[in-house]
Amino acid sequence: MSPELGAEVTRLREQVATLHSELVRYGLVAWTAGNVSARVPGADLMVIKPSGVSYDDLRPANMIVCDLDGAVVEGDLSPSSDTAAHAYVYRAMPEVGGVVHTHSSYATAWAACGESIPCHLTAQADEFGGEIPVGPFALIGGDDIGKGIVATLSGHRSPAVLMRNHGVFTIGKDARAAVKAAVMCEDVARTAHLARTLGRPVPMAREDIDSLYDRYQNVYGQPGASSATP
Numbered sequence: 001m002s003p004e005l006g007a008e009v010t011r012l013r014e015q016v017a018t019l020h021s022e023l024v025r026y027g028l029v030a031w032t033a034g035n036v037s038a039r040v041p042g043a044d045l046m047v048i049k050p051s052g053v054s055y056d057d058l059r060p061a062n063m064i065v066c067d068l069d070g071a072v073v074e075g076d077l078s079p080s081s082d083t084a085a086h087a088y089v090y091r092a093m094p095e096v097g098g099v100v101h102t103h104s105s106y107a108t109a110w111a112a113c114g115e116s117i118p119c120h121l122t123a124q125a126d127e128f129g130g131e132i133p134v135g136p137f138a139l140i141g142g143d144d145i146g147k148g149i150v151a152t153l154s155g156h157r158s159p160a161v162l163m164r165n166h167g168v169f170t171i172g173k174d175a176r177a178a179v180k181a182a183v184m185c186e187d188v189a190r191t192a193h194l195a196r197t198l199g200r201p202v203p204m205a206r207e208d209i210d211s212l213y214d215r216y217q218n219v220y221g222q223p224g225a226s227s228a229t230p
């Protein structure tokens with residue numbers, strides 16, 4: 001590994017370890033469930049959480065570096081049991097730099113019902129550009145989860161998919177953007193659930209959703225800063 005690549009891997013080990021604490025902070029994970037990964041730019045590598053390690057014990061040094069077939073390149077522990085799904089997404093979607101997986105309660109309740117979250121909120125239009133789609137049922141282990149994620153999100157505005165009977169996978173241009181999508185997905189899923197319990201959520205016009213999405217993705221935020229990662 002060249003010194004430049006080594007420095008990039010070191011930076012991403014720190015970033016991925018730190019981002020895992022955001023999953024805890026926002027209440028998206030229980031016990032050791034959930035994981036964050038980052039693509040190593042310019043290399044066919046990713047940095048991902050080790051399997052079965054408590055969130056309190058996650059450190060830059062125990063993050064695992066894998067190739068994009070999921071084989072361990074650096075690290076003493078086994079990588080996340082979802083490594084194959086992350087690797088599949090990186091192979092199939094070159095624009096993706098970060099992937100997150102959680103079983104966050106509200107979003108996963110929609111996944112349990114096999115139901116996409118319809119767009120009834122401006123915040124959802126901003127972030128997801130419409131509905132948050134449901135993906136197919138897939139067993140863990142092989143490429144089936146990755147295939148389901150890619151098939152659902154390719155050409156879709158939403159950076160989040162609700163994998164049926166399972167949980168949430170999000171993608172982003174980097175790991176931080178994917179974590180943000182996971183946080184916002186749970187927030188939207190919770191409000192959508194509350195709205196359903198209160199009554200019948202009011203549909204939004206397609207052109208209003210499009211206008212909100214365009215403004216948020218292209219105009220919102222500080223000049224020169226990406227709205228996707230404020």
Ligand SMILES: [Zn+2]
Pocket residue numbers: 034101102103166167
């Ligand atoms: Zn899972």
